[in-house]
Amino acid sequence: MRRISSITVGVLLSALVARDATAQWNVARFGTDRNRVYSTFGLDPAWVASVGYGRVVPVIGHDFQFTGDVGVVAAHLDTRDFRARLSTQTSLVHWRSLRLTGSATFITRGTENSIYRALNFGSDFTGTLGVYRHRWFTAGEFGFDKAIITHLTHSDWYRKNYYPDAKDGWYLTGGGTFHYGLAAGIALGRMEVGGRFGWRRTERFNELTPPIYASVGVGIGF
Amino acid sequence: MRSLRWLPLTLAGLGAAACETMSPGDPGNLVPPTVAEDASLPAIDMNGSRFHLQTFGNPSNPVIVFLHGGPGGDYRSLLRLAERQNGYSLADDYFLVYWDQRGTGLSKRHNRDVLTLDTYLTDLDTLVGRYSPWRPVLLIGESWGGMFATEYINKHPERVAGAVLIEPGPLDGATAERLKDDIFDFDLGAEWLNDVAWSGQFLSPDDHARMDYERMLGVKDGQPRFHQSTVDPAPGWRLGAAAARYITEDGQDGNGHYNYDFTTNLAAYTTPVLFIAGSWSEVLGESLQRQQVLRYPAASLQVVNGAGHDVAWVKTAEVLTHVRAYLSARRGGN
Numbered sequence: 258m259r260r261i262s263s264i265t266v267g268v269l270l271s272a273l274v275a276r277d278a279t280a281q282w283n284v285a286r287f288g289t290d291r292n293r294v295y296s297t298f299g300l301d302p303a304w305v306a307s308v309g310y311g312r313v314v315p316v317i318g319h320d321f322q323f324t325g326d327v328g329v330v331a332a333h334l335d336t337r338d339f340r341a342r343l344s345t346q347t348s349l350v351h352w353r354s355l356r357l358t359g360s361a362t363f364i365t366r367g368t369e370n371s372i373y374r375a376l377n378f379g380s381d382f383t384g385t386l387g388v389y390r391h392r393w394f395t396a397g398e399f400g401f402d403k404a405i406i407t408h409l410t411h412s413d414w415y416r417k418n419y420y421p422d423a424k425d426g427w428y429l430t431g432g433g434t435f436h437y438g439l440a441a442g443i444a445l446g447r448m449e450v451g452g453r454f455g456w457r458r459t460e461r462f463n464e465l466t467p468p469i470y471a472s473v474g475v476g477i478g479f
Numbered sequence: 480m481r482s483l484r485w486l487p488l489t490l491a492g493l494g495a496a497a498c499e500t501m502s503p504g505d506p507g508n509l510v511p512p513t514v515a516e517d518a519s520l521p522a523i524d525m526n527g528s529r530f531h532l533q534t535f536g537n538p539s540n541p542v543i544v545f546l547h548g549g550p551g552g553d554y555r556s557l558l559r560l561a562e563r564q565n566g567y568s569l570a571d572d573y574f575l576v577y578w579d580q581r582g583t584g585l586s587k588r589h590n591r592d593v594l595t596l597d598t599y600l601t602d603l604d605t606l607v608g609r610y611s612p613w614r615p616v617l618l619i620g621e622s623w624g625g626m627f628a629t630e631y632i633n634k635h636p637e638r639v640a641g642a643v644l645i646e647p648g649p650l651d652g653a654t655a656e657r658l659k660d661d662i663f664d665f666d667l668g669a670e671w672l673n674d675v676a677w678s679g680q681f682l683s684p685d686d687h688a689r690m691d692y693e694r695m696l697g698v699k700d701g702q703p704r705f706h707q708s709t710v711d712p713a714p715g716w717r718l719g720a721a722a723a724r725y726i727t728e729d730g731q732d733g734n735g736h737y738n739y740d741f742t743t744n745l746a747a748y749t750t751p752v753l754f755i756a757g758s759w760s761e762v763l764g765e766s767l768q769r770q771q772v773l774r775y776p777a778a779s780l781q782v783v784n785g786a787g788h789d790v791a792w793v794k795t796a797e798v799l800t801h802v803r804a805y806l807s808a809r810r811g812g813n
Contacts, residue, residue, distance in 0.1 A: 302680065303673035332673040368681060370674035371699040372692070375681050406500065407681050414699065418714040424508045429500040432683030459683040466675055 285389035290478025299472020337369035433460030531585035536570035546624030551723025553584025556713035582722035594725035615640035652737030690720035706759040706787030713792035757790035
C-alpha cells in the first residue's frame with residue numbers, strides 16, 4: 258500500500274511540477290532505486306509534456322534502465338501531436354566517476370496540422386560523456402533521432418487550396434535530427450531533477466525551427 | 480509457444496517493408512512538379528532559368544505584368560483579376576502577363592546564389608522587355624508584389640506607365656523593422672508555431688520539396704492580423720521556401736535587420752499610382768498604406784470594405800472596379 262501511494266504521489270507530483278527531457282538519468286543511481294516514475298516538460302522540439310515509468314534491470318550483470326513514456330504537445334494540449342517512447346539506457350564504460358553512457362529509443366510519433374496528418378516510427382541513439390556521482394551528474398550529449406518510416410495523409414485544406422494530387426502513403430526517411438548539448442541532474446532524496454539543453458540540426462546539418470532544445474524533468478525512485 | 484511471441488512484431492515489420500514507400504523529395508509527392516519537372520506546364524526561358532507563365536488577351540494591347548506576393552508565393556491567387564466580372568475582363572483591353580517569380584510557384588527552383596533582389600529585378604526587366612519592348616508596362620502587385628513593383632519603378636521609372644499596389648508590404652527597411660513582429664503570430668504557445676516545430680521530426684527541411692511543403696504550415700493560421708478569409712481562402716501552387724528566405728535575407732544586413740529602401744528615387748516618378756487596402760487588414764492595411772502613398776508624388780488610396788489582406792481574392796469585383804477606373808484614367812492621360 259505504501260508503495261502504491263508513493264507511485265501515485267510521484268506521478269501526480271511530477272506531472273504537476275515537472276517539465277520535458279528525454280530519459281537521460283543519472284546512471285550512477287541505477288543501483289539505488291530500481292523503479293522510477295517521471296515527468297518532463299520542455300521545448301523538445303515543440304512544447305511537450307511527458308510522463309513515464311522506468312525500471313532498472315540487470316542483464317548479464319550489467320544494469321540497464323528500461324523506460325516508457327508518453328508525451329503530448331502542451332500548446333492547447335494538442336493530443337493530436339503526441340509521441341510514445343520505449344528506451345534503454347546504460348553505462349557503457351567508466352573510469353572512476355567519468356562515464357560514457359548510451360541510450361537507444363524506439364519512438365512512435367503522431368501529428369495533425371493544417372496540411373497533413375502523420376504517424377511515424379523512428380529511433381534515437383544518444384551517447385553522453387560526463388561525471389556521474391551518486392548525487393549529481395553533468396555530461397555532454399550527442400544523439401541522432403531518425404524518422405524511419407512515416408504514413409502521411411494530406412489535409413483536405415491542402416488539397417483544395419494547393420495541391421489536389423499530393424500523394425498519401427508511407428514515406429521512407431522523411432527526416433533526421435542531430436542533437437547535441439548538455440545534460441545535468443541532481444538527486445534530492447529519492448527525487449532526481451534533471452535538465453537538458455542543446456542545439457538541433459537536420460541530418461544534413463541544415464537549420465531547424467527551433468534550433469535549440471531545452472527541457473527539465475523530475476523522477477521519483479522507489 | 481514461447482518463440483511465437485515475436486510473430487506479431489515480425490509480421491508488422493514485414494508488412495511495413497512490403498508497403499509501397501515513397502520519398503518526400505521526389506517531384507509530385509508533397510508539392511506539385513515545377514516547369515523544370517513537367518514539360519506540359521506553360522513556361523518561358525529567360526536569364527538562365529525557366530518560369531511558369533501564362534498570358535491572357537491580345538498581345539498588341541498595353542501590357543499588364545502581375546507581381547504576386549511572398550516573396551515565395553505564386554500568381555494563382557491573382558487569377559481572379561483576369562476573370563470576367565460584371566461583364567468586363569481586363570483581358571478585353573490589356574495583355575495580361577502572369578508569372579511565378581524565380582524559385583517560386585511552379586517556376587524552376589534555385590539555390591541561394593541566384594535568389595537575390597538584383598536577380599529578381601533583372602528577371603522583371605527582361606520580362607518587360609520581352610512582352611512590351613516598345614512601350615512602358617503597367618504593373619499590378621500584391622503584398623510583396625507591391626514592394627517589388629515599387630523597387631522596379633524606383634530603378635526603371637521610364638519603363639512603367641502606371642501601377643496598382645494592393646496591400647504592399649513595407650517599402651523601406653525602417654518600416655519593415657517596425658512591423659516585423661506583427662506580420663506573423665510569434666506567440667510561443669501558438670498552435671501553428673508548435674506544429675512547425677513538431678513537424679520537423681517527420682519531415683526535416685533537407686531538400687526543396689520538404690522545405691516548400693513545411694513552409695505551408697504557417698499559411699492558414701500564422702498571420703491572424705491579416706484577417707484573410709477562412710471560407711474562401713486564396714489558393715496557391717507552392718510556396719518557394721528558398722526564395723522566401725533568401726530574398727528576405729537579401730533585404731537585411733548581417734545582423735538580420737532590414738536595410739533595403741525601394742523609395743530612394745520615387746520622387747522622380749510623377750505618374751499616378753493606385754494603392755488598394757482591405758478594411759479589415761491590420762498590419763498591411765489602411766493605416767500603413769496611408770503612410771506609404773506619401774512615398775509617391777502622385778498616389779491615391781482606395782479602401783475596400785469587408786476584406787483583409789486577401790482583398791484581391793475575396794473582393795475581386797470591387798478591386799477591379801478601382802483598377803479599371805485607374806487604368807481608364809491612365810489611358811486618358813489623367
